[in-house]
Amino acid sequence: MKMLLFLIMAVALVLIIIAKVHPAGKKISLYIVLGLIALIMLLPFFMMFVMATHTTSEIFSFPPAMWFGGSLSENLANMNLLVDFPKSFLNSCIVTGLNTILVLLFCSVGGYAFAVYDFPGRKALFAVLLATMMVPWTAGIIPWFLMMSKLGWLNTFQALIIPSCANAFGIFWMRQYCQNNVPVSLTEAARIDGCSEWTIFFRVVAPILKPAYASLGIMQFVNVWNDFMQPLMILREPAKMTLPLMLKTMVGDRGTDYGALMLASTCAVLPLLIAFLCASKFFMSGLTAGAVKE
Structure with a gap:
């Protein structure tokens, strides 16, 4: 602990000296600080990837392994013996x-309607929509479960897909983006040209919403991919388990193969990283849309 505090103080002193001495010192110090923060945030992912290549005894050894080992194939074989990972991956x-x-x-359809159309009760309905965002999801777990039971959706994927396909946050997000980035003159010109409302939305408005689609899509993808509570309440058969439930079954009362568990966790995290990297450009532009007024 003393060594860590000494190292932090030394780095802070060096950054202060750079900021005072060099003309561009403040910018350099800022980049160094941001780089260190990025490394700290990436460290857990790196350690998870490293542990996926070590056995359980090597993971709990001291000092801990800080580089890749040679037990990847062994962990892969143990993981396939413990769970049906491909099936759970497909389910997710x-x-x-x-x-x-x-x-x-x-x-996007709901947000566009709230942003563009002026219909009776629009403000009151939107206020009710926002009010639902103030209620924690856990308060509705029992009514939601009873509703899924009455519909006969227990142990089915419909219960995990359909109820949340039009959530309040998504409609609010798309409505704000439409208000800031979809010109009214553009939709009016399309109507003058004889386009129907659905044609206007899908061929004129939807291409403008690409950054909003990317941002909302990434957030929804991460939330559903990592969801544990809803699948735990709904799914009954091992063949229908999603990845979070499958990872939970790998933790045993009489011992856990942490090498195989880390490998399965790594395989579960990789799609999230790939999806974010593919949509990162649109994701950032979607988050900052409307932040600067011209």
Whole structure:
């Protein structure tokens, strides 16, 4: 602990000296600080990848292993013996993919309607929509479960896909983006040209919403992919388990193969990282849209 405090104080002293001496010292110090923060945030992912290549005894050894080992194939074989990872991975892809697509469709249509159309009760309805965001999801767990039971959706993927396909946050997000980035003159010109309302939305408005789609899609993808509570309450058969439930079954009362568990966790995290990297450009522009007024 003393060594760590000494190192932090030394780095802070060096940054102060750089900021005072060099003309561009403040910018250099800022980049160094941001780089250190980025390394600290990436360290847990790196350690998870490293542990996926070590056995359980090597993981709990001291000092801990800080580089990749040679037990990847062994952990892979143990993981396949413990769980059916490909099946759980496919289940998560089905649930997450369908739910994300439906959320993007229904929330963009709802947000566009609130932003563009002036219909009776629009403000009151939007206020009720925002009020639902103030209620924690856990307060509705029992009514939601009873509703899924009455519909006969227990142990089915419908219960994980359909109820959340038009959520309040998504509609609010798309409504704000439409208000700031969809010109009224553009939709009016399309109407003058004879386009129907659906044609205007899908061929004129939807291309403008790409950054908002990317931002909302990533957030929804991460939330559904990592969801544990809803699948735990709904799914009963091991063949229908999603990845979070599958990872939970790998933790045993009589011992846990942490090498195999880390490998499965790594495989579960990789799709999230890939999806974010693919949509990062649109994701950042979607988050900052409307932040600067011209």
